[in-house]
Amino acid sequence: MKTLVQLKQDAKSGRMSMEMTERYGAYGEQIPEKLRGIRRVLGANTVALHLQNNDGNISELQVKCASLVEYDADTLVVYEAGLRDLTDEERTILAEWKRIEDEHIKQNPFGDTYWKRKNYFATCTCPWLDGGDAVRGKRLEYVCGTPKIRDNSIKGEAILKYRVYFNEEVAV
Secondary structure (H helix, E strand, O other), X not given: OEOHHHHHHHHHOOOEEEEEEEXXXXXXHHOOHHHOOEEEEEEEOOOEEEEEOOOOOEEEEEOOOHHHEEEOOOEEEEEEEEEEOOXXXXXXXXXXXXXXXXXXXXHOOXXXXXXXXXXXXXXXXXXXXXXXXXXXXXXXXXXXXXXXXXXXXXXXXXXXXXXXXXXXXXXX
């Protein structure tokens, strides 16, 4: 396996092209037409690779973190972040928030806890428990009513698969 840094170096070489072979479980004709076929990789930055679509437009293949990518110069697989159970610390923090929220609602039945919640989670050791945007690659989600953490350090399902090609001539 190659590293994410090597993937980005290859993307910047001007010799790389990629062909999407799978997209969220879809193959062949099920993949949107503009994403089919061999597409030239135009470059990379800190968060994405840039590919030229068949319609001439440029699309961005976002790469959130190295743990969600497998690259071996022949194939590239991108994974979604995986789900995990809450740690004891996370469960304690959520329980404390529930206590604070219940107390606030009891004292202010028509009050809003939005800013109180924002402040609580912004200053706690696990700010991703707010449930908004991901923080440090983690975000609280509820799956069938059960709290889970979507964590970039854990591979979930493969969502994109590419075949990688290199031409021998370096683009000018």
